[in-house]
Amino acid sequence: MSDLGALGRRAKEAAGALALVPTSDKDLALHTAADLLLERSEEVLAANADDVARAEAAGTGPTVVDRLRLTAERVVAMADGLRQVAALADPVGEVVAGWVRPNGLRIQQVRVPLGVVAIIYENRPNVTSDAFGLCLKSGNAAFLRGSSAAISSNQAVAEVIREALAKTGLPEDALVLVDDTSRESAVAFMRLRGVVDVLIPRGGPSLIAAVLEHATVPVVIDGAGNCHVYVDATADLAMATEIVVNAKTQRPSVCNAAESLVVHQSVAGELLPTLAEALAGVELVGDLAAREAEPSIGPAEPEDFATEFLGPKMSVAVVPDLDAAIAHVNRHSSGHSEAIVTADLAAATRFTREVDAAAVLVNASTRFVDGERFGFGAEIGISTQKLHARGPMGLRELTTTKYVVHGDGHVV
Amino acid sequence: MSDLGALGRRAKEAAGALALVPTSDKDLALHTAADLLLERSEEVLAANADDVARAEAAGTGPTVVDRLRLTAERVVAMADGLRQVAALADPVGEVVAGWVRPNGLRIQQVRVPLGVVAIIYENRPNVTSDAFGLCLKSGNAAFLRGSSAAISSNQAVAEVIREALAKTGLPEDALVLVDDTSRESAVAFMRLRGVVDVLIPRGGPSLIAAVLEHATVPVVIDGAGNCHVYVDATADLAMATEIVVNAKTQRPSVCNAAESLVVHQSVAGELLPTLAEALAGVELVGDLAAREAEPSIGPAEPEDFATEFLGPKMSVAVVPDLDAAIAHVNRHSSGHSEAIVTADLAAATRFTREVDAAAVLVNASTRFVDGERFGFGAEIGISTQKLHARGPMGLRELTTTKYVVHGDGHVV
Secondary structure, eight states: OOOHHHHHHHHHHHHHHHTTOOHHHHHHHHHHHHHHHHHTHHHHHHHHHHHHHHHHHTTOOHHHHHHHOOOHHHHHHHHHHHHHHHHSOOOTTOEEEEEEOTTSOEEEEEEEEOSEEEEEEOSOTHHHHHHHHHHHHTTOEEEEEOOGGGHHHHHHHHHHHHHHHHHTTSOGGGEEEOOOOSHHHHHHHTTOTTTOSEEEEESOHHHHHHHHHHOOSOBOOOOOOOEEEEEOTTOOHHHHHHHHHHHHHSSTTSTTSEEEEEEEHHHHHHHHHHHHHHTTTSEEEEOHHHHHHOTTSEEOOGGGGGOOOOSSEEEEEEESSHHHHHHHHHHHOOSSEEEEEOSOHHHHHHHHHHSOSSEEEEEEOGGGOSHHHHTSSOOSEEEOSSSSOOEEEOSGGGEEEEEEEEEEEEOO | OOOHHHHHHHHHHHHHHHTTOOHHHHHHHHHHHHHHHHHTHHHHHHHHHHHHHHHHHTTOOHHHHHHHOOOHHHHHHHHHHHHHHHHSOOOTTOEEEEEEOTTSOEEEEEEEEOSEEEEEEOSOTHHHHHHHHHHHHTTOEEEEEOOGGGHHHHHHHHHHHHHHHHHTTSOGGGEEEOOOOSHHHHHHHTTOTTTOSEEEEESOHHHHHHHHHHOOSOBOOOOOOOEEEEEOTTOOHHHHHHHHHHHHHSSTTSTTSEEEEEEEHHHHHHHHHHHHHHTTTSEEEEOHHHHHHOTTSEEOOGGGGGOOOOSSEEEEEEESSHHHHHHHHHHHOOSSEEEEEOSOHHHHHHHHHHSOSSEEEEEEOGGGOSHHHHTSSOOSEEEOSSSSOOEEEOSGGGEEEEEEEEEEEEOO
16 A cells, blocks of 8 residues: 555645645646646547456446546546636635724634645546646645546546646646555545545445545535425426426436426326326336326335436425425435425425525526536535535635734734 | 434424524523523522532542532623623524526525534533524524533533523424433434534543544534744834733633744844743743743753643744744644734735634734634634634534525526
């Protein structure tokens, strides 16, 4: 096992320097890294071909191989991603608040980088450059640990980026990639207190569970999305159909896709048959009332209502009223994104106040809950925890604050 | 062991209701609790007398007994504390940010309570009412676990407050006190994932270490303060003396008291003899240069520079320049509060930018870093971590946010 502690300390030292780097220098490094990624695209693709060949030889399924595979277009997208981040506003130095105390003491709360941002992720090699870009722009060192399947790709991308950093006079260790992808190294990575300022796991439920079990460093959980759409009694049913179809099928594999439909009993009979047709190809499983309204709906197991399917399956519950709808959503929600379709102001107000989730939506698809679509330019993930950041995380969520206090000899 | 999980679920259920309670109802409950504390003062003092007698019989030292002891005045102060919190602005519902996307989608980021705030604390029984007050005002349920030494006092205070809650129609479980003060119960308390939204330990290093080791719930660390005062070459030495004396001696037992003095070599010869006199009663230990400048300074062990003495002892280091001062502070800082005394603008700017701490002060005592002195009205603690909250934590730091998104049938 490589000396993880030593790698972490290199990232920490780089973080100390990065916190003071002017925006223009960070942007130059991002553009230089983008240029170099394109220039050395063949090298990156060759490394990736090794990973893909290894994965295929090991009998890895096509979905996973697709996530692993880079193409010339995907490398261009990675380079474009870095340029997009360069174009975003630098959050460092923002004065969040400032005031003067009655005794004349001047207090400012100033945005500063977190320091070392550790990210543990699964197969997609583009996370290596995407995460680096967001960390660098927000003044943090990126301490990255990808999967063993993607190690050659990640090393190639990291090498190119580190070269770009050196070329522009920034510390190479602004990106430190852990090359030991063993299980023990993953656990040790989660326990580097005093080195890692925040750990953001990006991956499936087993990764999240391992982090919750082992991590001693501060964590932001980019968790599952068992997202609901509730169609209220007063909903415009054409709008409801469009929103449900979009939320469920536009990209079913992502965390902000809908998994659960909740329908007010007064519209179930009209809505569910239409919706079942519009959702052709999606397996619907529901409670008794749902199945009475639309016989093609299969019986739901209790756990279906709490499952993030990430595919063409959806649970359907029929509720007698708004109270029951809110209770159902709060019982099964993973705290990600929950939507109501309604024409009733009071229902919209109650739903948005009483449903406990990172995002609550009225008459809009859950698919909008995303850093890009929120206008953050890019995102490092979507937090489903309440501490530090909740919902889509952009550059600002990769910072903390510091109080700067000025006196003239003030004593207590 | 009582069923901690069941207690936690009661707090969680109360939290769901509290999030929706109007400010006026919360304020009424705070005033009612204050009234009732005074009315039932004798009962609280009698319970406290039991705790004190038990502690004294067990041979507990006078400092600890003093922290444990309530007096009529202290009960009045507890009641006043609740009234002060009632007078503060309610952070819940604040719209932190809001914007409209080019497609017309309206996004608001709204401040909401965290939910269940768990606090584990040591002897002071006033924390029971102080913590409750801040939690209630910010719409959270307070899930409290005090020490075994203070159990009778805590139970008496909690009973009075729960009665006040019931009297004003709020859920009694807005305050849930854990009555099992065993070690196992403490560990179980730190692992109530899905129940506890944040755990704030208030106590010494061994409590913090136990939390870091065992907690699986999100934590905000109210950590140690190895606070430095750096006296720069250009400092007004009279001002420096006043600030150092204040920071060290005005209340040595608290986390924002100074523990370490760093002096530029060009002023050490003039400053240290004066300061040694002004700090009469404080044991000074220093490096060679410090001892050459002032012979009464004893030799420092390396660990002295990293120690939070919380008493009449201070380390002294002499540095050749600002770089060395910043490096010394960053090496030994616990990330709490660090001060520079200087007349040099560039030195002040560099120190505030480059020192990594929750608060950096220019020409002011570290003792100002405190929720009251910052103007927050009250504080639940001072965070020395970077995630979620950093520095003094008031009502706002006991909240999270929720995105509320409005569309008109928007789909991706």
